[in-house]
Amino acid sequence: MIQVAEALNIIAENSCKMPITKMKVSKSLGYVLAEAVYSPINMPPFRQSAMDGYAFTHGDLTQFEVVSTSQAGDFLDEKIQRNQAVRIFTGAFVPDDTDTVVMQEHTTRTDNLLQIEKMPAACANVREKGEQIKKGELVFDVNTVITPAAIGFLACLGITKIKVYQKPKVAILVTGNELVPAGNKLPKGKIYESNSLMIEAALQTIGIKKTTVFKVKDSLKKTIKAVESCLAHFDVVLISGGISVGDYDYVKEALLKNGVTELFYKINQKPGKPLFFGTKENKIVFALPGNPASSLTCFYVYAFPALKKMMGFEAIHLPEMKKKISTDFKNTSGKTLFLKALYGDEKVTVLESQSSAMLNTFAVANGLIVIPHDITHVMANQEVVVLPFN
Amino acid sequence: MIQVAEALNIIAENSCKMPITKMKVSKSLGYVLAEAVYSPINMPPFRQSAMDGYAFTHGDLTQFEVVSTSQAGDFLDEKIQRNQAVRIFTGAFVPDDTDTVVMQEHTTRTDNLLQIEKMPAACANVREKGEQIKKGELVFDVNTVITPAAIGFLACLGITKIKVYQKPKVAILVTGNELVPAGNKLPKGKIYESNSLMIEAALQTIGIKKTTVFKVKDSLKKTIKAVESCLAHFDVVLISGGISVGDYDYVKEALLKNGVTELFYKINQKPGKPLFFGTKENKIVFALPGNPASSLTCFYVYAFPALKKMMGFEAIHLPEMKKKISTDFKNTSGKTLFLKALYGDEKVTVLESQSSAMLNTFAVANGLIVIPHDITHVMANQEVVVLPFN
Structure with missing residues (x-):
């Protein structure tokens, strides 16, 4: 079991930038420049x-x-x-x-x-002619993130195509005999499958719009086959469920059988302890916990920076903010805690239900408070690190 | 000419929520609930x-x-x-x-x-059965914004469809004889058209993915016809250029001839003074200045909240942050200034070129500093309001 910081380092070191592709400027929002751009004209082109x-x-x-x-x-x-x-x-x-x-x-x-x-x-x-930029001058350096203003500037220089890093193709693999697709009757003992839709939506927030979802029962043979297929056709495999210690959790075995190198399994954190991260060549695999709130926490904290690194971003982690916590908080777990929270201008409040199964708290939260594993007590009004999302 | 605050009030009062539509949960990211949702099941459905x-x-x-x-x-x-x-x-x-x-x-x-x-x-x-939520209990109230966690929670309750506010259909109308589409040779006296791509990208950042672009020469007759067609088929018309006082600026006349009620024209601000806002029934029209940086500033400060209001959001404006300005700043203009700026954890720095024609500054900025019209001098380290974007 490793600490959070170590896990983040391993992910940053082992997620590789995607290949470069030529992209229409009009379609390039949110991509990252893989090659510097120089101006083909003076702007303005005349006095x-x-x-x-x-x-x-x-x-x-x-x-x-x-x-x-x-x-x-x-x-x-x-x-x-x-x-x-x-x-x-x-x-x-x-x-x-x-x-x-x-x-x-x-x-x-x-x-x-x-x-x-x-x-x-x-x-x-x-x-003056060329007052804004002269022909041949640097427009944007490599690694520039394409914003609406950047698109406007490129277009006004008559540039129609740029070289950017591709976005990774992502597969979501959902495992579990207990899962029934929404819209069906719910037999006793079963629950509705929700993680695939949730992760698909989270991917959309960072500009990954097309995702392919695979579903597999708790069977070693079927899981091995599904992982094989995902690794053959996708750059990133996000697996939901099947990674805890239960006898019926075949995911880790299926990954290793497919030649995935384990880079870590289990982080000293709550929620989301049984997170698996591995690679096979340039492909990366996360096995996220099945509990929805754990799964989404691990997505934001770990999968998000890996994907941003692949897309060519230099700032890959959720931005960190410092806010004053509204009440005392004790951490007797010895684990790093990610607490669903609501922040305002100055303060941040820990929300009531922190259960890893409960998504309703996540839906009203706008950030995660990070309480490091070696901090046992935070006093009211003390500054804590908040990771904003949404 | 009115002040910024008054313009923002007029926009908020005159932008109406869109009609309600039934939407698949899987497609609902970024929409706003138009009807409260109650749980059809106990969650968990069993012990x-x-x-x-x-x-x-x-x-x-x-x-x-x-x-x-x-x-x-x-x-x-x-x-x-x-x-x-x-x-x-x-x-x-x-x-x-x-x-x-x-x-x-x-x-x-x-x-x-x-x-x-x-x-x-x-x-x-x-x-316990129903520990997370009981059958019949409120899942999400009206006006909840659908986030990835909300999608996960709705899906885990077996809910497949929800009622949300539609997103507005937006037309971008670009005017100007001087404009040439990128990819073509640039004749003397002409420039490349860039505002439509920039505004399209800015709309994408708030989840409006499909936009229709119309282009028209500086001709009153053609402008009237183009405005008529936009008003017939779209909820929002964003017009770029043609709204200043020049003899060849036909846009305002074309709007009034089409029965658009002028709610304001010109704001005491820099950049973006000649902004026009009007309505026709539930449709709204912004005529944005043609200068790219002015256009984008007006989009973020004024069009953005109008669109969010229509989409059902309760928090419609760009969030406001307070940061310490890194240098003295004098405002002798008597106007409210929106300064392209770069902020970090504590400080914010005014970027060098603030020309309304220059987009390159906007492309490296991450926020706008607001200096109110009645503030003549801001001292270094004084707190100023910053509107973050991107």
Whole structure:
């Protein structure tokens, strides 16, 4: 049995970045750049007006003849004399013979005669060519996470494809004779299967939208076969249930028989002690506890960073926050506790039912308080680490 | 021109919840419950073992004959005598004649003879029927946001469908003669269109996955027709560009001609001053500024809460955090400023380029600092409000 920190290190060291793929910018939200991007153009691509007003050449004159119009999208190629000005709009091409734009609010105009009432500084209100980024300059470095703003910036430079790390293909393997799919009658002794839907949803929150679910009865032969099939076609196998010490828990044996190397089994924590992590080449396997709340805790704390590492993220763990705990809390277990909790601006409160079978508490929680295994007592108002989720 | 707070109030008051629809639980992540859900079953549905061990009747005896096995999923209907015990596994049915489960680690067993070495309390390690939730009890109240844990809990109660608020159908209407789709050659005076992809991605971050994009040149007639078509088929129309005071900005006129009621136009803020918000019946329209960074700021601050209100969320705005600003900051504009910023645990730093045309700053930012219009000077280390995004 290992400690939480050691388990997290082993996972980070043994989860490998996925292969690189070319991806449309329009589909790239949440992916991570696998190759730096350089700008193919100057942005703006030409001198651009930052205002609605008039373009002219700065000098001694304050009166001009308006000879033309440059609206956004136009390319005005005429010769403009020093006593002439051009009606211009925000974003429009500033004619080559002019250097300054005056806001329309600082002018008066009678027919084609323009009088500048408040003279701007030379070159005012003109965005220089390449002011935002020059052709050949770095747009985004490798490992940049693609956000909506990043998509906007790439698109405005005319970039349509980028190289990113693939997202892993994930299989969920659910084991247990007791499980009945929702929508069916519930025979005595059985319960409804819920972990696959829950884990699928949790995967969606980190951008893994397609998951394949396999279900298998408690049989060594069938479990071996199911694991074999998962390892053949998927990058990540998340197994739910069948990993505790009971005689009918075949999962670990099936994993080892399939050549999965055990990197750890059991963590000194509550909930989620019987977590298994292993690898086979670049593929990773988590066997999550069957109890729903334990399963989801292990997903957020352990599977989540492994998946983010594979997707190319540099910050892979749930972000840590410090909040003041609202009441005293004793930890006599000698284990690291992950407590379902509700945090606000400053405080965090441990929620009432912490049973590993109970999901209702998880559904109203917005974070997990971490109480390290070697801390026996936390006083009210003491700061604790909170891992936010959702 | 109105202040930021007033604009936010007008939006919250005039964005209506969407109609209710029945939704598969498996597809319901990120939706909001429109009807309370009550449990159709007891959970657990039977007395369930919380341990791998032996079920027996608590009393004076410490030695038992093991007569049967109850594995998860079994329903054991045999009569169990007081001197008999049943081998049992976690999650399995506890036979009616027994009341207590002893952990296997606290027993020794020789063939069928069981010796309890450490006697548990009566009824230990048995999860009572309905302990988690009883048939007919409230599962989730109306307005609950469906998280992965909520999906797990609903599924484990056998619930397959729930009533939620629909997500709004959103149209993005992009205007401007200067815009060329990425992937094409860029003629002089033109720029690449990027706002539609950026807004589509921003919508995805709040779970609105399908958006329809319309593009229209700067022509009053074409703009009127495009707005008409958007209002006929969509719940929300987000218009990019064409709303400033320039002669070629037809959007506002096209909106009013289509019977859209103007609720505000222009906010005392930077960036994003020329924001328009209007409604037609239950449909809402935002005309966002064309400058990409202004557009995205207005999306996060104003369109985001409107969409969340429509989706049934109670907390509709970006969460507010308080962080210490790393340097002095002067606000001589008399406007509320939204500054692209990078925050860490305690501090927040204003990023260098705040130009409304520049998206590269937005792409590296993780939040917006809000400096209210009536604050002229913020000292280093003073707390400021930060709106996190991404």
